[in-house]
Amino acid sequence: MAHSAEPSSSLSFTSSLSNGSVNHNMCTSYGPDPGLNLDVISLSKLSSNLEQLLVESDSDYSDADIVVEGIPVGVHRCILASRTKFFNELFKKEKNSSEKEGKLKYFMSDMLPYGKVGYEAFNIFLGYVYTGKLKPSPTEVSTCVDNACLHDSCRPAINFAVELMYASSIFQIPELVSLFQRRLLNFIGRALVEDVIPILMVAFHCQLSQLVTQCVDRVARSDLDWISIQKELPFELSENVKLLRNPKKDVENDDPPVVDTICLKRIIRIHKALDSDDVELVKLLLNESDITLDGANALHYAAAYCDPKVVSEVLSLGLADVNLRNSRGYTVLHIAAMRKDPSIIVSLLSKGAFASDLTFDGQSAVSICKRLTRPKDYHTKTEQGKETNKDRICIDVLEREMRRNPLAGDASISSHTMADDIHMKLLYLENRVAFARLLFPSEAKLAMDIAHAETTSEFAGIYAPKGSNGNIREVDLNETPKMQNKRLLSRMEALMKTVEMGRRYFPHCSEVLDKFMEDDLLDLFYLEKGTREEQGVKRKRFMELKDDVYKAFTKDKAGFSGTGISTSSSSSSLRDSVHYKARKV
Template identity: 75%
Template sequence: MANSSEPSSSLSFTSSSHLSNGSISQNRSSSSSSEAGGGRGSNLEVISLSRLSSNLELLLIDSTCDYSDAQIVVEDIPVGVHRCILAARSKFFNDFFKRGKGSVELDEDKEGKPKYNMSDLLPFGKVGYEAFLIFLSYLYTGKFKPSPVEVSTCVDNGCPHDSCRPAIIFAVELMYASFVFQVPELISLFQRRLLNFVGKALVEDVIPILEVAFHCESRQLVEQCVDRVARSDLDDISIEKELPNEVAEKIIILRYKPLPGDENNTLALETLRGKRIRRIHKALDSDDVELVKLLLTESDITLDDANAIHYAVAYCDPKVVSEVLSLGVADVNLRNSRGYTVLHMAAMRREPSVIVSLLTKGACALDLTSDGRSAVSICRRLTRLKDYHAKMEQGQKTNKDRICIDVLEREMRRNPLAGNPSITSHTIAEDLHMKLLYLENRVLYIAVAFARLFFPSEAKLVVDIAHAETMSEFAGRSASKGSNGTLREVDLNETPIMQKKRLHSRMETLMRTVEMGRRYFPHCSEVVDKFMEDDLPDLFYLETGTEEEQRIKRMRFMELKDDVHKAFNKDKAEFNRCGFSSSSSSTSLKVGVNYKLRKL
């Protein structure tokens, strides 16, 4: 893993800017003496510094060497520190301890040691427990340790962990600590590391980097992040909501800067449509769903026009999300300008109640972003290993990250065609044709051949419910002469993006068809699944092959026909037990299915 493989770096103790001139002169004198003594003196100095570093490290890692005289509480965990070392290594702590007791000091522990809360020491940002230990280790030893895997890598096994959210957040926390506690050499180190993230990370993951750059007054890092966000497809509303006003305004101005020769034009005035959309968003911010309903009646703007569900899922209270969904006038599978569905936005937020509300209302967990990520893969890329594997004990807060992933994975497993939720976007792209071929075979050979052979009315009903207009195309293709079984004829003018979009659209249609079949003909679907696993698709071509092969295929076909009839009778019996008509006509079955849909 990228973070765990970082070599420990050794940085000089004398690099802190607050050391006195006398100390610097003394160090230079020592260095000159060592050089005069030749290599022997230099080796001795290296050995002694290494031993000093190791001895000081024992103060942190050896429980029997607890000579700390103060505690800093980080994430409710007290960390023993030695004020003399912190004051010698950090100008912040030097000035802080000189002031003595202050308002940030907590009650003393049972041994009389002063206690300080980390959140009170930081004017902005957050520094977690593991990040503080790494920072503290550097102050004591002069060596920077590799990032702990459990907090700097995500749950996705296919991720290289070189730009996922946990890796970025860990570096951001260390940047905060280095700036606030005034350790210049570490500030430079993490500026370089964060600059490396900017070009590789998703634009939404650049936001925390831009925030820390702004607060830490890193001009170069701010400029790189602003340029990346301005050129991205991140919408203006997200920029305004998630960034400091000064930074957001700079990005908006840069994004809408007049073209050369058109300098007299100013930023386009907000349209009436835009103002109405913002009013809806402000009403959502105020948790006023009644006002939202009123605004909808006063204009032609719909919830979908305003991407209101996307907005509520990202920024509003879960109760507001539930109330807006209950209005029943918005598409829960709508995509915004970036191609994200509402469930994708919920996965970024990682709030279980919001995800469950969307799934209950029909949000599709199979939908992919334009770069091939599903809601569960988004969630896994945002979740630290530590949070996912954390053991929950009575009285502790619920592990929301783990719950979100489990809920989404369970939803994905409802349809095995969804595949492994942890696979990368590259794997998804490569496997797309294979999935589509599987779906077409399943729908073509089963829905067309078997379904129309044994119960044509019911098969047509399932296809109608799933809105699978392409079924007629499948039937025509199977009947046409000279069909080679390919997905479609190749269009030489079709771009890769157009092709990917077309394949995704076609796959979603086929998935809906198969899913509807599973829902209303579960026993038949089990037979179909077994057939697809155990038998060759050419089973229907009974006249091909040798005489022995034809005999075996005929026997298997009759067995399969019998299995399908039995399964279909079971499905009808279950419908009858639920109070539906026993008739297999399309009219009576459609009434039953519509009743069941209303009950869902």
């Protein structure tokens, strides 16, 4: 659904003609029913004339204001009352007070028993009530700020359709309810399961059984965890999901294992303590059982549902892995990005959360934020003395953190290009780490040990051992695409952490490697290849590289003097070692 080019809906007073246009030559024809053409022309003119009541700001004949998101929208009670039963009943209550009080004022928040209808959505709805034509959705509120997104199933597109559904249902325009139900049905198969939740909620409140059934089925078939389902959905809906996930079995197998039940109860108690902002109780519960914060995904839960200060207090305990993934492959920072709370995001980053970590489908925290943010919110200017634009802060903070690591890049790419992008990044990282092991063996080993890079399957870079099965282009018939992506992402994250450790503890060595990789000097390690002149140039450049390596090693070693970190494990004859290894390669 490309909103920028979305055609007007066929739901119109003039639906028999495209866009309400009229062929005036038809009026003089001697067709079988010339009166029909006159009706169409009359309805088209009436629609255009009524539209002027909404767009003409010079002559305001409205007799009431409906305040939406703090903005008064002038309406004509006679038109609304004649078009919808809801407004007819509403205005009857104020019929005798209009002359005494002047122009009446109504607040959208008071009219909605549930849900939300924003300013732009109400204007689209109002336009249909007046003219019988449904205008295209404004791009500033129905698209996201991710340039790679098609906007056919991102959260802003879904939320805007949900708002229009609420307005159509609550204000009782049945033909619009039918239209938006079809539109929301189209989202279900394409959207992330998190984005199906608002569709399910509007279907539940508007009593749209077909939409409810399909949404419940989608949630039941997803990997959304049970605790999130119970937290996000009303009891009735969560029970329907539970029934689909766990159909009735034999009586003997009906009850879950006792150990799992006890474990789940303990986890729920920890979550309830977090809900109560009682971190001291959390500590007590941890001491009384063998459940850990990581085992309970406590940090994920707090980042999703609790007050930001609770997240900070849990972090201060130092008992949780800030980069832990939950069962769906989301880190705590991914969850915080979904919530879009800058204070939580900054707290996590300050404790070492990796902004470059990707979900299993290739999304980073910043791309998640972008997919949730409307252009209207992102580009809103902050006025002095008013609350800062949180949507922009979240994206800016995460982008700034990504720029600190040039290897991180922007993961907001389509699934079709993600695999190739991963291959390119892995090739770069494996080659960089391979040359680090070649030029600075002990320093590279230390960085890899800290990042646990040796425990992940190796990509066949230039330094891959012979017989290695780490070539990502090889096909493993027992490995699904999801399993392969998970394995490659795990390897890439380990290598990224290796490079980060190298930059932190061996900055001068890292500078040499940066220059080495940027200048594309890999061919230097094949000194016997090429013509005599080419070999001479390579040998000269290689001698310069040896000097750079030795100087960098000396500087980093001097930087560690007086500390407890030993650098003696690197060969003292580094120049000869590098030269020997180059010949060997």
